Amino acid sequence: xxxxxxxxxxxxxxxxxxxxxxxxxxxxxxxxxxxxxxxxxxxxxxxxxxxxxxxxxxxxxxxxxxxxxxxxxxxxxxxxxxxxxxxxxxxxxxxxxxxxxxxxxxxxxxxxxxxxxxxxxxxxxxxxxxxxxxxxxxxxxxxxxxxxxxxxxxxxxxxxxxxxxxxxxxxxxxxxxxxxxxxxxxxxxxxxxxxxxxxxxxxxxxxxxxxxxxxxxxxxxxxxxxxxxxxxxxxxxxxxxxxxxxxxxxxxxxxxxxxxxxxxxxxxxxxxxxxxxxxxxxxxxxxxxxxxxxxxxxxxxxxxxxxxxxxxxxxxxxxxxxxxxxxxxxxxxxxxxxxxxxxxxxxxxxxxxxxxxxxxxxxxxxxxxxxxxxxxxxxxxxxxxxxxxxxxxxxxxxxxxxxxxxxxxxxxxxxxxxxxxxxxxxxxxxxxxxxxxxxxxxxxxxxxxxxxxxxxxxxxxxxxxxxxxxxxxxxxx
Amino acid sequence: xxxxxxxxxxxxxxxxxxxxxxxxxxxxxxxxxxxxxxxxxxxxxxxxxxxxxxxxxxxxxxxxxxxxxxxxxxxxxxxxxxxxxxxxxxxxxxxxxxxxxxxxxxxxxxxxxxxxxxxxxxxxxxxxxxxxxxxxxxxxxxxxxxxxxxxxxxxxxxxxxxxxxxxxxxxxxxxxxxxxxxxxxxxxxxxxxxxxxxxxxxxxxxxxxxxxxxxxxxxxxxxxxxxxxxxxxxxxxxxxxxxxxxxxxxxxxxx
Numbered sequence: 131x132x133x134x135x136x137x138x139x140x141x142x143x144x145x146x147x148x149x150x151x152x153x154x155x156x157x158x159x160x161x162x163x164x165x166x167x168x169x170x171x172x173x174x175x176x177x178x179x180x181x182x183x184x185x186x187x188x189x190x191x192x193x194x195x196x197x198x199x200x201x202x203x204x205x206x207x208x209x210x211x212x213x214x215x216x217x218x219x220x221x222x223x224x225x226x227x228x229x230x231x232x233x234x235x236x237x238x239x240x241x242x243x244x245x246x247x248x249x250x251x252x253x254x255x256x257x258x259x260x261x262x263x264x265x266x267x268x269x270x271x272x273x274x275x276x277x278x279x280x281x282x283x284x285x286x287x288x289x290x291x292x293x294x295x296x297x298x299x300x301x302x303x304x305x306x307x308x309x310x311x312x313x314x315x316x317x318x319x320x321x322x323x324x325x326x327x328x329x330x331x332x333x334x335x336x337x338x339x340x341x342x343x344x345x346x347x348x349x350x351x352x353x354x355x356x357x358x359x360x361x362x363x364x365x366x367x368x369x370x371x372x373x374x375x376x377x378x379x380x381x382x383x384x385x386x387x388x389x390x391x392x393x394x395x396x397x398x399x400x401x402x403x404x405x406x407x408x409x410x411x412x413x414x415x416x417x418x419x420x421x422x423x424x425x426x427x428x429x430x431x432x433x434x435x436x437x438x439x440x441x442x443x444x445x446x447x448x449x450x451x452x453x454x455x456x457x458x459x460x461x462x463x464x465x466x467x468x469x470x471x472x473x474x475x476x477x478x479x480x481x482x483x484x485x486x487x488x489x490x491x492x493x494x495x496x497x498x499x500x501x502x503x504x505x506x507x508x509x510x511x512x513x514x515x516x517x518x519x520x521x522x523x524x525x526x527x528x529x530x531x532x533x534x535x536x537x538x539x540x541x542x543x544x545x546x547x548x549x550x551x552x553x554x555x556x557x558x559x560x561x562x563x564x565x566x567x568x569x570x571x572x573x574x575x576x577x578x579x580x581x582x583x584x585x586x587x588x589x590x591x592x593x594x595x596x597x598x599x600x601x602x603x604x605x606x607x
Numbered sequence: 608x609x610x611x612x613x614x615x616x617x618x619x620x621x622x623x624x625x626x627x628x629x630x631x632x633x634x635x636x637x638x639x640x641x642x643x644x645x646x647x648x649x650x651x652x653x654x655x656x657x658x659x660x661x662x663x664x665x666x667x668x669x670x671x672x673x674x675x676x677x678x679x680x681x682x683x684x685x686x687x688x689x690x691x692x693x694x695x696x697x698x699x700x701x702x703x704x705x706x707x708x709x710x711x712x713x714x715x716x717x718x719x720x721x722x723x724x725x726x727x728x729x730x731x732x733x734x735x736x737x738x739x740x741x742x743x744x745x746x747x748x749x750x751x752x753x754x755x756x757x758x759x760x761x762x763x764x765x766x767x768x769x770x771x772x773x774x775x776x777x778x779x780x781x782x783x784x785x786x787x788x789x790x791x792x793x794x795x796x797x798x799x800x801x802x803x804x805x806x807x808x809x810x811x812x813x814x815x816x817x818x819x820x821x822x823x824x825x826x827x828x829x830x831x832x833x834x835x836x837x838x839x840x841x842x843x844x845x846x847x848x849x850x851x852x853x854x855x856x857x858x859x860x861x862x
Binding site for chain 2: 165169553554555556558559560562563564565567568569573574576577578579580581
């Protein structure tokens with residue numbers, strides 16, 4: 131199917147000013163906007179034109195593409211599976227419309243059905259302050275409750291953010307994660323679309339979470355959302371994201387960049403529950419800057435995908451800033467969860483905490499990579515790292531690569547790691563009480579992550595339990 | 608109605624050594640049948656084989672639960688059919704609360720789509736815990752994790768009281784119990800005695816049988832029943848040891 135659009139958009143950039151729907155011939159009813167297959171400077175002009183972006187962003191994208199092309203694949207340390215991503219067979223931009231609707235009723239039916247099955251509008255009514263639902267490259271629906279918007283909170287997509295709020299957007303965009311941070315942050319910087327832009331004014335405490343839902347629906351496609359969240363002085367906000375994709379025969383690429391800024395005394399929590407299908411390469415860069423006495427907490431939950439590489443980080447820039455990463459990874463058969471955390475201490479009396487739990491099933495592989503950096507001139511810094519791995523089957527695999535640099539005399543760091551197995555005796559004991567093998571496995575796995583799951587918002591912990599149950603059912607007999 | 612063990616032969620899977628060698632025994636509903644025997648006679652193997660432990664394979668014989676063979680059933684199917692095993696060494700399940708575990712076990716017995724009623728469940732759980740003199744805090748603690756030996760055994764009996772099996776096998780439930788715990792555990796077991804339930808009590812020592820008075824006592828030697836009798840047999844064993852039976856059992860076992 132996708133081969134039909136192989137040839138379409140490779141024409142000079144100027145043409146797109148005239149025909150913004152070029153490359154759209156194969157699926158007129160499905161994708162009004164399609165940048166076609168493959169990646170070149172023309173692809174970038176197409177995206178920039180379609181979005182009606184200012185020149186500074188267009189230039190930013192072009193430069194980023196050059197950086198992406200110049201950087202080698204990081205296979206000297208990362209999985210060689212990365213070499214199986216064929217960049218010229220991926221479509222980089224697919225959308226039906228440029229502006230999300232504010233009303234659920236106006237969302238196209240097939241898209242609406244997809245999100246309704248995932249429980250999105252229902253959750254919004256029940257416990258969310260705002261919702262954004264992204265379908266392929268653009269958000270189809272975006273809404274913030276009036277009471278929250280009235281407090282000055284901005285919650286919109288990245289395009290709207292950079293066009294309507296450049297004074298805030300420009301100040302922080304690409305500053306936490308520069309284009310050249312890694313090959314995939316460069317790729318995202320070149321072709322990003324969608325994601326959230328959030329600004330919380332000083333002192334505003336957003337009581338209920340803001341949520342984004344990312345759905346990949348197209349084959350041979352790459353989703354590159356870009357999220358920037360700024361919690362101004364003394365404010366508080368929680369953001370949650372969920373991700374899914376249907377299972378295709380071909381590989382799909384998801385490569386997001388998420389930048390968080392917590393100003394003095396702000397509290398920012400970012401919760402991810404990702405359940406990509408087993409053909410998705412999930413290569414995401416997430417980092418936060420925490421200013422004086424700010425607290426940033428990443429709760430990162432990775433289920434599914436073919437290969438996930440993701441190490442949420444916090445740069446502890448101000449005195450007494452605090453960073454935390456809570457990470458759960460479930461590597462099913464044939465999956466590789468390469469996850470972890472980075473804590474860069476850059477001020478006195480900063481503290482960080484990393485708790486990572488991974489579960490490997492079948493021939494699944496879970497890798498923990500941790501970076502803790504405390505330089506010599508700092509005083510009173512503390513890091514605590516715990517990383518526990520649970521192996522389910524004989525062929526399951528786990529690796530741990532902690533990189534810890536702690537210098538100076540007034541700093542402390544503690545690292546604990548464990549690897550355990552669910553024993554046959556434990557399973558027999560549970561089965562003797564009437565639980566099936568899958569139920570017993572599932573209960574054990576839920577028990578293993580239980581202390582972390584308790585920190586999740588209620589709705590997400592229920593969802594996580596359900597996902598673990600499904601995964602364990604599939605892994606037994 | 609009974610749990611009928613007929614000429615049961617079993618060995619460790621993949622290994623030639625036979626541990627149960629033609630064991631025949633009937634546990635009738637409404638009765639308590641005690642099994643005693645020296646170390647290595649196959650007592651614990653019997654309980655695991657009945658539970659369907661994958662380490663063992665049956666080479667001959669049958670086990671009938673109310674007339675139907677359970678040998679083709681998975682361990683969890685046997686449990687749901689009404690067979691309960693109080694383990695000699697109960698396993699710890701980190702992160703899973705006792706209340707959730709027992710609830711999951713009860714839920715597994717309910718028809719598809721039906722949910723256990725939470726308030727009824729907790730009312731029952733607290734009642735049984737009170738009987739076993741267990742502190743309420745045990746509902747929230749992880750199953751058996753950090754429990755003392757005695758607490759683990761009480762917890763086994765708590766699960767039995769909640770699951771209400773047709774046949775309960777108590778595997779050396781008295782081991783590691785002090786006298787107070789023994790009294791409490793026995794009270795729990797005795798409260799369950801009745802026409803709808805049969806017990807197989809496996810023990811090393813006569814002492815337990817002072818509290819849970821058996822209807823019948825059998826002696827297991829070398830993987831088969833060497834002798835059966837009344838409660839008096841247990842007292843005789845305590846006085847004389849097992850050697851005199853071992854000598855008898857060396858003869859062909861068909862009486």
